[in-house]
Amino acid sequence: MTDRPVEDTQGGTARSLDDGPPRWLSDEEQATWRAYMHAATLLEDHLDRQLQRDAGMPHVYYGLLVQLSEAPRRRMRMTELAQSAKITRSRLSHAVARLEKNGWVRREECPSDKRGQLAVLTDDGFAMLKKSAPGHAAAVRGAIFDRLTPEQVVQLGDICRTIATGLQPATGADLPWLR
Template sequence: MTTRWLAPEEQRAWRAYLAATLLVEDALDRHLQQEAGMPHLYYSILSRLSEEPERRLRMTDLAERLKITRSRLTYAVTRLEKDGLVLREGCPSDRRGSMAALTDAGMTVVERTAPGHVENVRATLFDHLAPEQVRQLEEIFTGVARALQSGAEAPGAPEDVPWRRRSPKPSCS
């Protein structure tokens, strides 16, 4: 098999993507550490749960939406539980499943932190883009995500990637 090396413009785009994503994630993480005393991942968990009906979601679905491993999510939720921001509950329709539920204290953290977080996202990323670039950014990354997720159906796709797991799961209410 012949290696398809990156063309110079692809190499520049790749390195710009890496630098920007690392810098954006670092800026968001530092800001959330200062504002809420937690990393971006923990805030993302709280934020996702705040958007769900009854502020709860099955752990496997939460891992899939956040694109992280179940073990990483379990560790993060355990830490958030210790702070009283999340509760873990059994799934009434499936003994093997568990739910993550946002507590009132967790919702208070989201409500207090969200305005500053949104302003930081805006200042870190969107203030540097023209409206057409925002549309292009969405189009580009939606296409990349769609292609990678549809590749999950390919034979031999790794099963250890959270969003590629296909296990039957009863719904929890």
């Protein structure tokens, strides 16, 4: 069915009702969209369950530890970490509080800006990341890369970069991680 209301974006900007008649998804586009949403939801659940079981943390927390491990001196400004992780500052603050409780992250005052804070990956956090990384890599490999041909891996990367580029705003858009 091509006359159902489905989100439509052009160049990363949502169409308004004044842009003319809606461009409904074709049957093939609708099937592809639903397959993507189904796979994305299953993948996130799969990775969350694996990390909860093996490391006692959700996937988003693991991603924060990875970001910090790759940062200079294993520390990042909280606002930069929120932006990099694509989560709100409020959600980041809650996540960092939980990671602090586990002893995996600590907060420090930002020496260059008294209003800012740094999130710092502790030695215990780095050890937890090293311990959980092999299982996470195996879960990602099993869920995605072992199922695809080398050509499909390249195509998937190209497709994801194209979508991300089209959705990445050029200037200060009202994005959750900038609030």
